[in-house]
Amino acid sequence: MGNKCKVLHIVFGQSTLGSLKLSLRELGIENEEKVLCFSDIFSVGPIWKLHDEVGLKQRLDWFRTRFISEDDYFKVDYEKDFIKTKGIVCNAPEETPIFLWAGDNSHEQTGVRYVLYLLKKKRNNIILINTTKAYHEQFNSSDIVYSPINTGGISPEKLRSIYEKNKAKTPISTEDRKKLYLEWELLAEAQDVLRIWENGEVHCVDEDFYDQFIIKKAQKLHIHQKYRDFMKSARLVGEVIGHLEQYLGDEFIEYRVRHLINTGTFEIEGVPKAMRFYSIKLRS
Structure with a gap:
């Protein structure tokens, strides 16, 4: 020091x-x-x-x-x-x-x-x-x-x-x-990978805790489009971060977006080597 x-x-x-x-x-x-x-x-x-x-x-x-x-x-x-x-x-x-x-x-x-x-x-x-x-x-x-x-x-x-x-x-x-x-x-004895602040305490929650929140924000963004089309993944991540009452960072949200791509919830256009390189939309 x-x-x-x-x-x-x-x-x-x-x-x-x-x-x-x-x-x-x-x-x-x-x-x-x-x-x-x-x-x-x-x-x-x-x-x-x-x-x-x-x-x-x-x-x-x-x-x-x-x-x-x-x-x-x-x-x-x-x-x-x-x-x-x-x-x-x-x-x-x-x-x-x-x-x-x-x-x-x-x-x-x-x-x-x-x-x-x-x-x-x-x-x-x-x-x-x-x-x-x-x-x-x-x-x-x-x-x-x-x-x-x-x-x-x-x-x-x-x-x-x-x-x-x-x-x-x-x-x-x-x-x-x-x-x-x-x-x-x-x-430090738990294997959880996501923690939230609630009622003055740190609580461990499941990794997919915010997946439905991410999907709902994607639905909201689609409503404002003329027709359901691809949007930059960064646009969705920003929308989620802007409405979260927790501090998780955009890397975690983007990781969950890619997980939802892998499970078929989202379609993808581009290559997910960084947020700016790919777009997503909810599968119809």
């Missing part, structure tokens, strides 16, 4: 990383407070024993065989990035305060539980900033209510305001830390 690092911030996703770095720069503390990012989506893919090498291998294999990445991220950089980030977390000096940034979604909340498991034997002060709650308290009014689906949906200016109001927040208690890392242990 560097000798000058006085505070470590841990976030989940490149969008949040960029916004928080900008916020710290505007506060003039970017050289003292470092931001560490897990470039992952913890709501999807297996997390069985992810704290061990065998679990990371299973997760990597799952992504490589199911997700399409034009830049070959899962083949080239994912494992290296994950191991590096995990190592920095595990080796953080115990005198360094750690801020965990997470909204009310299964991606970030699963990530929080994972990090607290990695830190279960460390004595760092850990401050959890619930960005969903903080956003509602600071920016929503009676006539304007907006709920960012994840921390990456919050502007740098508002993240800066949230940090200024929460930086003196009391660290998580020993009891709450234990509760959360024990929840990780339960999640």
